[in-house]
Amino acid sequence: MSDATRAEMCVAACAEAFRGDGEILASAMGVIPMLGARLARATFARDLLISDGEATLLDEDGVAEGWIPFRTVFDTLWAGRRHVMMGASQIDRFGNQNIACIGDWQKPKAQLLGVRGAPGNTINHATSYWVPNHSPRVFVDRVDFVSGIGWDRGAAEIRVVVSNLGVFDFDTPDNAMRLRWFHPDVTVEEIAAATGFPLSVEDASETPSPGDEALRVLREVLDPSDTRDAA
Amino acid sequence: MTADDVVAEIDDGMTVGIGGWASRRKPMALVKALLRSDRKDLTIVSYGGPDVGMLCASGKARKVVYGFVSMDTIPLEPHFRIARQTAAIDAVELDEGMFQWGLYAAALRLPFLPTRAGLRSDVMAINSQLRTVISPYDDGEELVAVPAIDLDVALVHLNRADARGNTQFLGPDLYFDDLFCMAAARRFVSCERVVATDEFAAAGSIHTLRIHRGLVDGVVEAPGGARFTSCVPDYDRDENLQAEYAATAGDPDAYGRFMERYLNE
Numbered sequence: 153m154s155d156a157t158r159a160e161m162c163v164a165a166c167a168e169a170f171r172g173d174g175e176i177l178a179s180a181m182g183v184i185p186m187l188g189a190r191l192a193r194a195t196f197a198r199d200l201l202i203s204d205g206e207a208t209l210l211d212e213d214g215v216a217e218g219w220i221p222f223r224t225v226f227d228t229l230w231a232g233r234r235h236v237m238m239g240a241s242q243i244d245r246f247g248n249q250n251i252a253c254i255g256d257w258q259k260p261k262a263q264l265l266g267v268r269g270a271p272g273n274t275i276n277h278a279t280s281y282w283v284p285n286h287s288p289r290v291f292v293d294r295v296d297f298v299s300g301i302g303w304d305r306g307a308a309e310i311r312v313v314v315s316n317l318g319v320f321d322f323d324t325p326d327n328a329m330r331l332r333w334f335h336p337d338v339t340v341e342e343i344a345a346a347t348g349f350p351l352s353v354e355d356a357s358e359t360p361s362p363g364d365e366a367l368r369v370l371r372e373v374l375d376p377s378d379t380r381d382a383a
Numbered sequence: 384m385t386a387d388d389v390v391a392e393i394d395d396g397m398t399v400g401i402g403g404w405a406s407r408r409k410p411m412a413l414v415k416a417l418l419r420s421d422r423k424d425l426t427i428v429s430y431g432g433p434d435v436g437m438l439c440a441s442g443k444a445r446k447v448v449y450g451f452v453s454m455d456t457i458p459l460e461p462h463f464r465i466a467r468q469t470a471a472i473d474a475v476e477l478d479e480g481m482f483q484w485g486l487y488a489a490a491l492r493l494p495f496l497p498t499r500a501g502l503r504s505d506v507m508a509i510n511s512q513l514r515t516v517i518s519p520y521d522d523g524e525e526l527v528a529v530p531a532i533d534l535d536v537a538l539v540h541l542n543r544a545d546a547r548g549n550t551q552f553l554g555p556d557l558y559f560d561d562l563f564c565m566a567a568a569r570r571f572v573s574c575e576r577v578v579a580t581d582e583f584a585a586a587g588s589i590h591t592l593r594i595h596r597g598l599v600d601g602v603v604e605a606p607g608g609a610r611f612t613s614c615v616p617d618y619d620r621d622e623n624l625q626a627e628y629a630a631t632a633g634d635p636d637a638y639g640r641f642m643e644r645y646l647n648e
Contacts, residue, residue: 266449
């Protein structure tokens with residue numbers, strides 16, 4: 153099995169976020185997080201519930217095993233039985249996230265999606281983030297609008313942030329973000345320079361390889377047409 | 384009734400709830416009739432898609448209540464973005480679940496419903512109308528009291544209906560169309576096809592008859608009435624037409640030409 157590409161490292165890192173979650177709903181937004189959730193279920197988190205992005209829960213063979221319209225998603229998330237991996241236009245060191253707008257909310261410079269379910273997600277259940285383009289414009293000192301709340305505002309759990317450069321967790325005394333893993337061929341200095349706040353890097357190590365079996369499942373079963381490297 | 388008959392029931396300044404979700408099963412035939420009319424100063428309540436974008440771009444909306452405005456495959460609704468970035472409309476931005484709770488409170492004639500969703504987010508900071516309540520029980524927890532979102536009119540589009548207003552959804556998700564109807568004083572449904580009541584059973588199970596005539600004041604037969612948004616299983620989203628619409632943002636002439644065609648198709 154040849155070495156993992158960056159996209160494959162990111163998929164495996166997203167998968168790792170769901171380790172130990174048990175029989176809960178794994179909601180993943182975007183190609184890389186969705187492949188990550190499905191990879192987790194195919195290899196080490198077999199109880200995860202995953203939808204088709206509409207209203208059908210599909211099992212690992214693609215067979216419909218349940219009905220989960222948006223109303224049921226809301227019920228599930230308010231019950232706390234969900235782990236979501238969302239995007240973030242901005243995120244700060246405590247995991248406060250913004251997908252609403254850039255600039256002053258009253259008359260934004262850039263209107264984005266709106267808060268969507270981020271406030272309710274973050275106060276109710278585990279939340280992780282996927283950032284495809286790690287930069288100081290995304291990893292900011294202060295988000296323009298708190299959509300998803302961070303640790304300092306009483307989030308249920310902000311677990312990890314996976315970016316194209318590395319993986320970040322909040323396993324520090326004050327729940328501030330720290331670098332856990334840097335992807336192969338990425339330096340700690342590069343990550344620090346692309347992050348708009350001080351980042352603890354003492355405990356960082358290289359992102360572990362997904363392993364041959366995970367790569368085989370990803371390449372041959374989950375994503376044979378290779379959507380991951382175009383994502 | 385016709386779409387124009389529905390618009391005749393809507394006055395300037397009313398609060399209009401629009402069913403569907405993003406660019407899925409939006410009652411566009413009814414929205415088009417509204418766009419052709421001279422109604423103004425409307426408050427639009429929607430899990431927003433191109434319905435919101437058009438009502439903003441055409442100057443019908445004074446205020447929009449939303450959790451997001453998106454066209455799914457085009458994640459950011461460009462006409463809505465312009466309206467927000469020029470402060471052309473008043474905005475009420477809620478968490479998606481708070482939004483549901485507001486409709487549900489209105490449906491149940493309650494002043495509010497409690498939730499944790501929204502607490503300590505900036506949704507609370509920007510909206511001085513939002514209050515919290517303290518649980519009267521021993522836990523003493525502070526919760527958001529989401530105020531009822533009372534609607535004057537609800538507009539939804541479903542797959543089938545009969546002449547008396549019983550309706551049937553055949554896609555995977557009803558979204559919150561039943562709550563829109565329950566929260567509104569007047570409820571209007573457009574549908575792909577009006578059928579005899581005894582035809583429902585062949586098309587889908589009893590569970591698809593979620594919005595019955597007790598929740599509906601008028602039915603409009605409008606084949607293709609969700610276009611260009613999706614109305615599965617009858618049809619998928621028309622991605623080309625949606626992209627064409629999106630490309631007119633910021634160019635009033637192009638938007639005018641597009642709408643001239645779209646409103647009369």
